Amino acid sequence: MHTLRFRQVHLDFHTSGLIPDIGSKFDKKEFQSVLREAHVNSVTCFSKCHHGWSYHDTAVGRRHPNMKGELLAMQIEACREMGVRVPIYISAGFDELALSEHPEWRVIDRNGIGTPPFHAGWRGTLRWNSPYLDYLCRQIEEVVTRWRDADGIFLDIVGPRLDYSDDSLMQMKKQGYNPENEEEVASWAHEVLLDYYKKTTAAARVHHAGMPVFHNCGHIQIGSAEQLRYNSHLELESLPTGGWGYDHFPLSARYAITTGHDFLGMTGKFHTAWGEFGGFKRPEALRHECEAMIAYGAKCSIGDQLHPTGKINRDTYRLIGEAYRTVEAKEAWCADARPVASIGLVSATKSNIAATVPGGVNVTLPDEGASRMLLELHQPFLVLDAKASWTPFALIILPDAIVFTKALQEKACAYLAKGGRILASGRSLLDENGQHIALAEAGIRYLGTSASNPDYIAAASLSSGVPVKAPVVIHGGALKVKPLAGTKVLAHRIAPYFDRTWEHFCSHQHTPDNPASPAKTSLAATLSGDGKVAYFAHRIFTRYRLYGQPLYRDFVLAALTALLGGEGSLLVKTKNLPSSGRVNLMAQTAQRRFVLHFLYAPPVLRGGGKHEGTNAQPVEVIEDVVPIYNVECSLRLPRKVRSTILVPEGVPLEFTQQGGIIAFTVPRVLSHQMVELAW
Numbered sequence: 001m002h003t004l005r006f007r008q009v010h011l012d013f014h015t016s017g018l019i020p021d022i023g024s025k026f027d028k029k030e031f032q033s034v035l036r037e038a039h040v041n042s043v044t045c046f047s048k049c050h051h052g053w054s055y056h057d058t059a060v061g062r063r064h065p066n067m068k069g070e071l072l073a074m075q076i077e078a079c080r081e082m083g084v085r086v087p088i089y090i091s092a093g094f095d096e097l098a099l100s101e102h103p104e105w106r107v108i109d110r111n112g113i114g115t116p117p118f119h120a121g122w123r124g125t126l127r128w129n130s131p132y133l134d135y136l137c138r139q140i141e142e143v144v145t146r147w148r149d150a151d152g153i154f155l156d157i158v159g160p161r162l163d164y165s166d167d168s169l170m171q172m173k174k175q176g177y178n179p180e181n182e183e184e185v186a187s188w189a190h191e192v193l194l195d196y197y198k199k200t201t202a203a204a205r206v207h208h209a210g211m212p213v214f215h216n217c218g219h220i221q222i223g224s225a226e227q228l229r230y231n232s233h234l235e236l237e238s239l240p241t242g243g244w245g246y247d248h249f250p251l252s253a254r255y256a257i258t259t260g261h262d263f264l265g266m267t268g269k270f271h272t273a274w275g276e277f278g279g280f281k282r283p284e285a286l287r288h289e290c291e292a293m294i295a296y297g298a299k300c301s302i303g304d305q306l307h308p309t310g311k312i313n314r315d316t317y318r319l320i321g322e323a324y325r326t327v328e329a330k331e332a333w334c335a336d337a338r339p340v341a342s343i344g345l346v347s348a349t350k351s352n353i354a355a356t357v358p359g360g361v362n363v364t365l366p367d368e369g370a371s372r373m374l375l376e377l378h379q380p381f382l383v384l385d386a387k388a389s390w391t392p393f394a395l396i397i398l399p400d401a402i403v404f405t406k407a408l409q410e411k412a413c414a415y416l417a418k419g420g421r422i423l424a425s426g427r428s429l430l431d432e433n434g435q436h437i438a439l440a441e442a443g444i445r446y447l448g449t450s451a452s453n454p455d456y457i458a459a460a461s462l463s464s465g466v467p468v469k470a471p472v473v474i475h476g477g478a479l480k481v482k483p484l485a486g487t488k489v490l491a492h493r494i495a496p497y498f499d500r501t502w503e504h505f506c507s508h509q510h511t512p513d514n515p516a517s518p519a520k521t522s523l524a525a526t527l528s529g530d531g532k533v534a535y536f537a538h539r540i541f542t543r544y545r546l547y548g549q550p551l552y553r554d555f556v557l558a559a560l561t562a563l564l565g566g567e568g569s570l571l572v573k574t575k576n577l578p579s580s581g582r583v584n585l586m587a588q589t590a591q592r593r594f595v596l597h598f599l600y601a602p603p604v605l606r607g608g609g610k611h612e613g614t615n616a617q618p619v620e621v622i623e624d625v626v627p628i629y630n631v632e633c634s635l636r637l638p639r640k641v642r643s644t645i646l647v648p649e650g651v652p653l654e655f656t657q658q659g660g661i662i663a664f665t666v667p668r669v670l671s672h673q674m675v676e677l678a679w
Contacts, residue, residue, distance in 0.1 A: 002152075002212045002232040004262045004299040005085060006331050007324045008042035009035075010154075012274060012305040013071075014049040014091075015064065019308045022064050023055070023071035026310030028078040035084060038317040039324035042085040044154050044301075045075045047143050050122060052097025056146075060138045062097055071310055076147065085151040087212065088143055090136075092200065093125045093157025098132055105130040108165040110182075127163055128196040129171060140203040144211060152212030152232070153204040158196070159217040160189035197230040222255050222347040222367075223385035234263035235301060240289060241281060241619050242273025246603050249289075250582070251371040253296040255347065255383035257339050265293035268303035269316050272619060275305060280319060284671070285622035287323040288601040291672035294334040295584050295597035300327055326672075329648050333595045333674055337586035340594065342571040342636075343381040344393035345370050348401040348428075366400035366426070369545030373553045378574045378583040379560075390415045394571075395563055400426035400539040404438035416441050416532050421563040423556075426539035427479065442535050443487035443528040447480040450537075456494040456513045457524040457538065463490050463558035471513040472551050478524065478537040486529025490559055493524035493537060525555065527562050534559040550579075568636075568661070575632035577669070578602070585635070594637065594677040595647070598669045601625045627670040634663040639679040647676045 015022060035043065048054050053064035055071040072088070079086045099106055106114040106124045115124040126132045144150060162185055172179045177188040197215065205211045212232040220234055221227055234256050238249040249265055256263040267289045270279040290300045302320050307313065348366040367383070374381045382393075390396050390411065402408070402424070409431075412422060422439075430446065431438040437446045455478065456471035471494045478493060496511035498504055506512065525536045536559070544552045561567050572583050582599035601622050608618035637660060644653040644664050653675065655664035666673060 001260065001262055002210075004233055004264050005042040006294070006299045006327055006334075007040050008044065008085075008264060008299065008301040009038075009040050009320065010044045010089075010266060010301050010303045011046070012049075012303060013046040013055065014051055014275065014305070015053065015308045016051055017053060017065055020066045022067040022308050023074070023310035024068040025307075026069075026071060026074055028074060031075070031078045031312050032082050034312045034314060034317045035079070036082060038321035039328050040084065040317075040320065042087070042151070043075070043079055044087045044089050045072055045079075046089045047072055048090045048095070048139060050091045050094035050096065050157075052091075052095040052099075054139075058139070058142060060135070060142045087152035087154050087214075088147065088150050089154045089156065090140060090143065091157060092136055092155040092196075092215075093159070094122050095126055095132070095136075096123060098126060098135065099123050102130075102132065104165070104167070105132040106165070107161045107163045108168075109162070110164050112164065125157065125161060127161055127165065127168065129161075129163070129168060129192045133196060133199060137199050137203040140200060141206050144204055144207055148207050150211065152214065154214050154216065154235075155200060155204075156216045158193075158215040160186065160193045162186065162189050194226055197226060201230045220252055220256055222349045222383065223387075228259055228261065231261065234259065234261045235266050236263060236298065237266045239266070239268045239270070239273050239303065240603070241271060241285075241621070242268065243617075246292075246620055247368070247372055247375065249292060250296055250375055251367060251383065253293075253298055254339075254345070254371070254381060255385070257297045258382055258384065258388060262299070263297075264299035264301045265289075265296075266301040266303060267293075269319055270303070272617070274303060277305065277307075280315065282621070282623045283319050283322040284601065284625045285603075286319055287326055288599070288622055288625065288671050290323040290327050291330075292582070292599055294327060294330060295582070295599055295672065295674075297334070297337055297339060297586060300324070330674065333588070333647050333676060334586075335588075336590065337588050337595060339380065339382060340571075340585040340587050341380040341382045342394040343374065343379055343397065344384045344388070344390055344395070345374070345381050345397045345399065346384045346386075346388075346402060348399050365542040365545045366539065367541075369541030369543070370397055370399040373541065373544055373556055375582055376553060376579040377557055377560075378572050378577060378581065380571055380583065380585045390420060391418070393420070395421040395423060395560065398422060398424040398428040399541040400428060401542075402428040404429060404431055406432075409438050412439055413441065421532055421534075423534045423559055423563060425536035425541060429535060430479075437481070439533065441528060441530075442526070442533040443484045444481040444523075444526055444535060445484060447482055450478040450480050450493070450495075452495045452499060453477040454510050455496060457555065458492045458494055459555075459558075460489045460491055462488055462527060462562055463525070463555055465558050465561070466491075466551060466554040468551055472549070473510065474524075474538050474540070474543055474549075474552070475547065476539050476543055481523055481526065481535070481537055483523060483526055488527040488529065489523060490525035490527050490534060490562065491523070491536075491555055493522040495522065525559060527559070531563065531565075534563050568634075571636050573634045577628060577631045577633075581628065581669070583633075592679050594635075594639075594641075594679070596633070596635065596675040596677060598631060598666060598673045598675075599671070600628050600669050601671045625671050627668050629668055631666040631669055632663070633666060633675075634661050635677070636661050637677070641677045641679055643676075643678045645676045645678070647674045
């Protein structure tokens with residue numbers, strides 16, 4: 001496995017051919033001094049940018065016409081002298097020069113359009129099933145031949161191309177695919193992508209079989225074996241202010257850490273996203289983003305864009321330095337750490353086992369909703385693909401849209417027989433035909449789909465912890481299920497008087513609950529008689545992602561505690577830490593210690609409204625980081641602990657330990673606090 005360094009910079013250099021004096025102000029001594037002061041120990045530098053220009057002499061590509069010297073060669077020399085790694089960036093999916101000279105290599109959409117003629121920006125993506133792929137491979141081979149000891153190759157803008165060009169239509173028909181069928185086009189695009197992976201990876205490793213390679217597609221697809229096979233490590237592009245948001249990275253990281261690949265989180269120094277010259281975020285935000293990365297087991301990468309002159313921006317690296325000084329001080333408690341979690345979240349994304357979902361459900365929403373709930377409940381969890389073992393987990397969540405195949409049914413039955421617990425929702429217990437409950441252990445029978453949308457969910461005695469006892473509105477409809485003998489009620493489902501239509505409606509939004517609704521037979525949530533399976537008839541995780549109603553989270557917490565035997569059976573329990581705080585538990589076996597991470601720096605939504613300019617969007621901003629005091633915590637750990645210490649400060653904490661539960665109080669959490677629990 002390729003091991004990454006903790007403090008990387010991704011140094012973008014997408015530079016128009018119309019700009020003069022490229023690299024003219026690059027100063028090796030200044031470059032080295034600034035990187036050293038910023039505590040950077042790895043920098044991704046450019047061979048070829050999205051514009052298609054190369055930043056070194058080349059016999060294959062096109063050297064930038066206005067470049068002074070060889071910028072990449074100078075950067076590599078500067079970094080090597082100070083022991084800083086230099087992975088080399090090559091734009092794969094974008095190449096403006098190639099597109100302008102070979103428009104026939106462009107991806108064409110289903111409507112026969114490449115890119116609108118007056119679009120101010122990248123003019124389209126390139127087809128992997130065109131001669132461009134050979135051109136790209138020759139560029140890669142040229143780079144790794146000149147720099148045989150390169151620290152890696154980073155290939156960008158990689159993914160399947162749903163292409164309807166004349167060439168692709170002909171190739172699909174020749175290979176037996178129906179180009180009028182979108183699913184077959186997607187399958188064919190996947191095969192073409194595999195060809196890209198094989199050829200470009202082979203090109204990168206033509207001299208060195210261990211050359212690190214990463215193919216960036218902006219997100220790590222859950223369950224994509226090919227993506228994992230051709231990557232030596234993972235880089236999780238997740239700029240919170242660039243549209244990803246602050247909850248994207250934890251979800252992505254909770255899957256990445258299960259793959260066995262070393263991985264890093266990639267944020268940016270920008271106020272918004274890539275290409276924002278003159279954009280700076282607050283140092284509190286950048287520091288917290290890096291602290292979140294190491295808390296979830298990742299290394300760090302911060303995106304920057306070098307000025308066309310090659311002069312490094314000292315303001316940017318003062319900002320980066322504030323974050324990386326903190327990271328460097330904490331690395332010892334984050335290296336070679338493995339996650340500790342009692343909950344496994346089986347992903348419902350399309351690349352996983354929910355390949356087809358009736359009703360066209362957006363199958364990223366269940367994952368996101370469940371992830372947000374668990375983060376806000378301060379429960380460590382891991383995201384699982386279809387092949388992952390359930391054995392290490394006390395409880396498995398099947399969110400909203402899991403297709404219950406025969407293999408999954410066998411897996412679930414074996415897991416329950418060994419004492420496991422399952423929380424499912426929406427269609428996740430239905431068989432492949434969507435007609436029957438596939439898991440008999442759930443203790444329910446499928447009766448069809450509710451006619452009401454929205455309807456209401458109301459607490460029962462087993463969900464007494466839900467603070468509102470009145471019916472709570474929930475959208476999206478529900479499955480109708482009948483409890484079998486012994487099955488318990490977690491929550492009732494109550495219908496409205498009628499649905500809102502053009503013929504009849506009530507008030508501003510929807511019709512109120514009907515007190516005459518048969519609440520005793522209409523169930524919103526159930527618990528099997530043996531307490532092993534809980535089920536929500538609504539797609540409650542999707543609804544939480546869309547509406548953010550905290551009461552939905554309260555119902556899920558009631559189900560978790562019912563399944564696990566009470567709140568004391570949860571892996572982590574906290575007091576005085578708000579729901580916007582985050583908790584994660586890691587273990588360093590070689591050092592014989594657990595490391596518990598607390599995070600608290602809630603973002604505020606600012607900006608938005610496209611009234612001025614073309615890029616005004618709401619941005620999640622972290623600026624005012626306030627401390628949280630006296631955070632009480634109890635952990636259910638598999639080992640007896642001999643000490644608890646605030647690190648890196650080295651301050652011991654008093655603790656109690658009884659029945660496998662260790663309890664202590666953290667006096668202060670400011671952005672990020674680690675607690676070492678040595679065994």
